[in-house]
Amino acid sequence: MSIAPLILALSGCSKVSGLGFQENLTSVNDVSLPLWQGAWIAAGIVGVFTAGLIIWSAIFHRAKGSEFPKQTQYHIPVEIAYTLIPLVIVAVLFAYTARDESRITDKSTTQVMHDISVNGIQWSWQFAYPEAGTQAIVTGTPEQPPTLYMPLGERVRFTLESSDVVHGFWIPAFMIQIQNLPGVTNYLEFTAKKLGTYPGRCNILCGRDHSRMLFNVKVVTPAEYQSYLTQLKAATS
Numbered sequence: 001m002s003i004a005p006l007i008l009a010l011s012g013c014s015k016v017s018g019l020g021f022q023e024n025l026t027s028v029n030d031v032s033l034p035l036w037q038g039a040w041i042a043a044g045i046v047g048v049f050t051a052g053l054i055i056w057s058a059i060f061h062r063a064k065g066s067e068f069p070k071q072t073q074y075h076i077p078v079e080i081a082y083t084l085i086p087l088v089i090v091a092v093l094f095a096y097t098a099r100d101e102s103r104i105t106d107k108s109t110t111q112v113m114h115d116i117s118v119n120g121i122q123w124s125w126q127f128a129y130p131e132a133g134t135q136a137i138v139t140g141t142p143e144q145p146p147t148l149y150m151p152l153g154e155r156v157r158f159t160l161e162s163s164d165v166v167h168g169f170w171i172p173a174f175m176i177q178i179q180n181l182p183g184v185t186n187y188l189e190f191t192a193k194k195l196g197t198y199p200g201r202c203n204i205l206c207g208r209d210h211s212r213m214l215f216n217v218k219v220v221t222p223a224e225y226q227s228y229l230t231q232l233k234a235a236t237s
């Protein structure tokens with residue numbers, strides 16, 4: 001199918017637009033971005049081809065006189081084609097998605113350098129940094145959204161939980177979203193690759209103040225991260 005070589009070409013070609021997303025922000029969007037671009041290219045090809053067929057039929061097969069056009073029924077090759085082509089499209093999209101999803105959720109615990117817990121609460125977030133002690137927990141409110149600190153270039157394991165209902169830990173720029181489920185622990189490991197502050201949100205409708213369940217992610221240098229942990233430890237212990 002046509003998107004396989006295109007995605008290969010994409011991985012070696014940085015000229016393709018990020019279509020709303022920046023390159024090289026995290027180890028997750030390194031994987032997601034080519035999938036996102038490839039999906040748009042595949043959709044573009046299918047869309048242009050379909051629109052072409054519609055326009056071709058509309059222009060070259062307009063009603064000619066009053067004669068009823070020839071009807072074709074049970075045309076086996078056509079029926080096979082319109083069953084197989086969508087199946088192939090879906091299978092290709094599925095295969096790339098499944099491959100990339102397993103790469104994103106892969107847990108290579110040996111490389112993990114830091115642990116951060118993310119707890120969803122109605123309606124804000126709690127970030128816990130066990131390296132700074134068991135009391136090192138930052139709790140936000142809708143009025144004062146919390147900031148999640150993470151070090152540049154060092155792999156962090158996030159443990160995601162919820163105190164009440166389902167929340168969605170979402171950092172749009174990083175192409176990351178993973179659910180906080182009550183009674184279930186989810187994990188996600190990734191490395192931030194660019195300094196900066198990035199907005200985060202809850203993306204599962206979780207009640208009245210869902211839209212105010214905001215936070216920021218601040219990617220700092222490893223030294224700044226260490227001093228943040230020290231500061232947090234002093235403030236909370």
Ligand SMILES: [Cu+2]
Pocket residue numbers: 120123166167168202203204205206210213
């Ligand atoms: Cu929520």
